[in-house]
Amino acid sequence: MPTLLDIERAARRALIPPPKLDLPTWIEANVRLPSSVSAVPGALRLSPVQWGIAEAIGDPSIERVTLVKPVRLGLTTLITSTVASYIANEPSPILALLPTESDCRDYVVSDIEPIFDASPELRGLLSGDVDETGRSTLLSRKFPGGSLKIVAAKSPRNLRRHNVRILLIDEADAMESGPEGSPITLAERRTLSFPNRKIIMGSTPIYEEASHVLRAYRESDQRIFEVCCPSCGAFQQILWRHIQWPEGEPERAYFICEAHGCIVEERQKGEMVAKGRWRAMRPELKGHAGFRCNVLVSTLANASWGKIAREFLTAKRNVDQLQTWTNTLLAEGWREAAEEVDESALASRVEPFGLAAMPADVLIVTAGVDVQRDRLEIVFIGHGRDELFILGNAVIWGLPEDDPTWAELDELLKSTWQHPNGGTLRVDAAAVDAGDGATMDRVLSFCQPRFGRRVVAIKGASGNRPAIAASATKGSRLFIVGVDGEKSRLLARLSRAQGIRFSRDLEPRYFEEIASERVVVRYTRGVPNRLWERKPGLRAECLDATVYAIAVRGLLHMNLERRTEELASAAAPAPRLPNVIKSAWLNR
Secondary structure, three states: OOOHHHHHHHHHOOOOOOOOOOHHHHHHHHOEEOOOOOOOOEEOOOOHHHHHHHHHHHOOOOOEEEEEOOOOOOHHHHHHHHHHHHHHHOOOEEEEEEOOHHHHHHHHHHHHHHHHHHOOOOOOOOEEEEOOOOOEEEEEEEEOOEEEEEEEOOOHHHHHHOOOOEEEEEOHHHOOOEOOEOHHHHHHHOOOOOOOOEEEEEEOOOEHHHOHHHHHHHOOOOEEEEEEOOOOOOEEOOOHHHEEOOOOOHHHOEEEOOOOOOEEOHHHHHHHHHOOEEEEOOOOOOOEEEEEOOHHHOOOHHHOHHHHHHHHHHHOOOHHHHHHHHHHHHOOOEOOOOOOOOHHHHHOOEEOOOOOOOOOOOOEEEEEEEEOOOEEEEEEEEEOOOOEEEEEEEEEEOOOOOHHHHHHHHHHHOOEEEOOOOOEEEEEEEEEEOOOOOOHHHHHHHHHHHHHHOEEEEEEEOOOOOOEEEEOOOEEEEEEEEHHHHHHHHHHHHHHOOOEEEEOOOOHHHHHHHOOEEEEEEEEOOEEEEEEEEOOOOOOHHHHHHHHHHHHHHHOOOOHHHHHHHHHHOOOOOOOOOOOOOOOOOOO
């Protein structure tokens, strides 16, 4: 005989969907934005782009929503508004998955709490949950009929404790698989007990071949946002190839209609976007709505075509900035220029400069030190405004346990070189590899007293990480270098022959070792992962030392204009002081 509790549970899990919620209208009527979240505080007014996405989220017949999103479109605010609508209208267990715990805390403090506090209809709905000690927690909240948990993808064990109906995944491409598999897959498994589940994934894509969000979008109905040409009425996407400008005047950028060649000025963008629509490229796929657009449809002032064009002209000079521009503004995955580079092609690019013949464009010098069991491998890099100069490499033979080995390195890092403009350059920062557990203590003891000279101990770590950041456990005694990202940026520079130059003083083996690894995509439990793979029979000490020398530049916050003046002023003779005859009377 079923109990009332059993009947209630069965009713909750029935396949009868709730009535469709007019989510866009509800958001505009109930969500208020504070000045800390929006430059236009007050009632949230959805753009045509946001409106169509909100309609799909509110449709109970759609189980999954995927957003391939750029910045400057307010899609994170839309996701927060979605959380608010479920809390107010369909109380349920809700889980938000973000890449790191710092992302989780920033999301709660910078988005959720301010928006809930600013909206009278939402104020007070979220209470603090309590942990085992009775203390309230920032990332775990309760409300009548449900709960909200904010979980970091880097702590997948936290996912085991939750069964959720609503799953929100933000910045999916910044999430990495661990020993337990993909955190995205683990999170999705927590929704299986709910037949009326909703899974919303949004992310700015990073790498084309291993993007989680692009992979999910390919499995959706693939909607694109089309605008209406104000001249001919044709509907089409705004793609980067449609944006042009007069030579030397990017601020006057305009749109070229692909249908009839009509010229559309920036002032007409609002009109064409207001008449825009989402169109599914694969309408036969039901239950999974996928949305993809770029920043060119944004009507915000900082997303004007002229501003985007000017940012492009700046970014294209540096492959690192170009990737960021492509990812965040065009919402496109970055395509590697090549899977590997040719060492002979690199060696053919040597130029007549080096440590003893410093190029005039070099303003900063850094060093990377790779620690081996019988030697130290050192690479010196010169940094200009937009270019890298590989100035030289050296080897110090000796055991890492022996003091003379480190004494020789200390003297080498104290070297000075004459700059063509008359000044003197020295090593501004050096990164010494402490990744080998057997030598870490010795490296730390060497670097700690030299921290004032920016000689730091580092450890390379794979995955999507910052170029260099202090260790969470050892603080300023150890810095973590995101080697995968740095190698990818280096590979892009090398394969495009852009922004990196080589000294003729480099040993021939340098080019063999810097080209010793390549990017491969391996599938783990059906999930693609980008990995760096060593070519058989090759060594990679010079590659590692180069990566460390590039990364440690991130610890220097120098005014390049002042450095340029210092190097030039040192060439001028010191001004001759006039002879001064002291007065004996004034000294009495």
